[in-house]
Amino acid sequence: MENEDIVRELAEQGERIKVANKRIADLEEQQQRIQDLTLSVQELAISVKNMVEVQKKHSDKLAELEARPAQNWNTMTRTAFTTIVSAIAGALALALVNSVAHFM
Template sequence: MENEEIAVKITALEHEAKSAKHRIDDLEVQNQAIQDLALSVKELTINMGNMLEEQRRQGKDIDKLKAEPAEQWSSMKRTIFNTILGAMAGAVATGLIYAMAQYIK
């Protein structure tokens, strides 16, 4: 091989090396972008999980708020029933006492 052929091959190899270096640089940039994207997806997944948990908690709170008026109404009905029943029992007891008092005289 002559010096001229060696020089041509060295020039070709230098050109290929520069081209390969540019491709490697591009791949490094792409690899970093993929890593950044993967981290963003991971963070998004964590945030979505937190949001889901928060929505579940809010759903439970809403269910409690919905049930509260029904519980109050039930309690009020129970109180009214007990009051009426107590008044009737008191009236019956008073009547019996009055009747017994009339009988004793």
């Protein structure tokens, strides 16, 4: 009877070892998937960081392009104002010179 108990105990231990080995294999596979996922997340984070930097550059360029028409308008109105003021000042100066010349 003692041999039967030993054989049965060894058979039970063998089954436990098989189950443990299967669980270890499953855990190793799961660990590999977690590691792969971690690497993927890291690559995604780097990609998003680069994309944010590119988007910032594009945003700066867009702001510059949007501001250009306003700058052109300001330059044009300043030039028109200066031209009108200069023309009026020139006309007044000419009138004053004609006036002075007429009285002499």
